[in-house]
Amino acid sequence: GQQLNQSPQSMFIQEGEDVSMNCTSSSIFNTWLWYKQDPGEGPVLLIALYKAGELTSNGRLTAQFGTTRKDSFLNISASIPSDVGIYFCAGQTDSNYQLIWGAGTKLIIKP
Amino acid sequence: DGGITQSPKYLFRKEGQNVTLSCEQNLNHDAMYWYRQDPGQGLRLIYYSQIVNDFQKGDIAEGYSVSREKKESFPLTVTSAQKNPTAFYLCASSMGFSTQYFGPGTRLTVL
Numbered sequence: 001g002q003q004l005n006q007s008p009q010s011m012f013i014q015e016g017e018d019v020s021m022n023c024t025s026s027s028i029f030n031t032w033l034w035y036k037q038d039p040g041e042g043p044v045l046l047i048a049l050y051k052a053g054e055l056t057s058n059g060r061l062t063a064q065f066g067t068t069r070k071d072s073f074l075n076i077s078a079s080i081p082s083d084v085g086i087y088f089c090a091g092q093t094d095s096n097y098q099l100i101w102g103a104g105t106k107l108i109i110k111p
Numbered sequence: 112d113g114g115i116t117q118s119p120k121y122l123f124r125k126e127g128q129n130v131t132l133s134c135e136q137n138l139n140h141d142a143m144y145w146y147r148q149d150p151g152q153g154l155r156l157i158y159y160s161q162i163v164n165d166f167q168k169g170d171i172a173e174g175y176s177v178s179r180e181k182k183e184s185f186p187l188t189v190t191s192a193q194k195n196p197t198a199f200y201l202c203a204s205s206m207g208f209s210t211q212y213f214g215p216g217t218r219l220t221v222l
Contacts, residue, residue: 031210033210033211035213040199040216040218041215041216042115042117042201042203042213042214042215042216043154043201043213044213045210045211045212048210088153088154090211092208094208098156098159098169099156099211101153101154101155102153103152103153104152104153
């Protein structure tokens with residue numbers, strides 16, 4: 001099935017650093033979702049975006065729905081140890097139950 | 112508490128055996144989904160159901176079967192026809208086309 005291009009694949013950062021990741025697609029989406037998955041757990045929804053250009057925050061997390069509707073970005077400010085995990089983006093078109101998933105960005109914080 | 116439950120958390124089976132994974136939700140969501148996740152990979156859709164007594168194949172339905180006899184339940188059977196069943200299985204639900212919420216997952220290991 002179709003996948004989104006999510007980058008980077010992994011990130012090694014120092015605690016306190018800001019983090020940026022993105023997803024791009026050849027298709028236009030009407031919804032962008034960002035999830036975080038801890039090891040051995042199900043993904044947890046972080047931010048949902050429903051409108052081109054939309055910028056939404058959830059604590060230290062900020063996500064944007066790209067104006068072309070083919071991309072989305074997630075930023076994490078001042079990273080802390082509990083931010084470690086895998087971040088997934090997912091896109092959705094209208095009237096379609098199926099989400100298109102990115103392969104994930106693994107965030108690792110260097111001690 | 113409202114949410115999605117999956118049981119068991121860990122499941123072991125012998126080659127050639129069928130096994131059924133449970134997924135229950137009390138969110139009153141119409142749609143339910145099953146995904147498979149392999150180590151270091153993203154999520155791949157196995158089956159989804161938009162309404163009771165109806166379901167559709169996802170990208171990797173071969174070797175799997177589902178039923179949707181009740182709104183709150185969507186069990187997945189991994190049959191002996193699935194050649195590589197060892198994986199992490201995730202169930203999700205949504206209200207209509209909207210955001211999907213995930214259960215904690217079941218890790219299936221074939222011995």
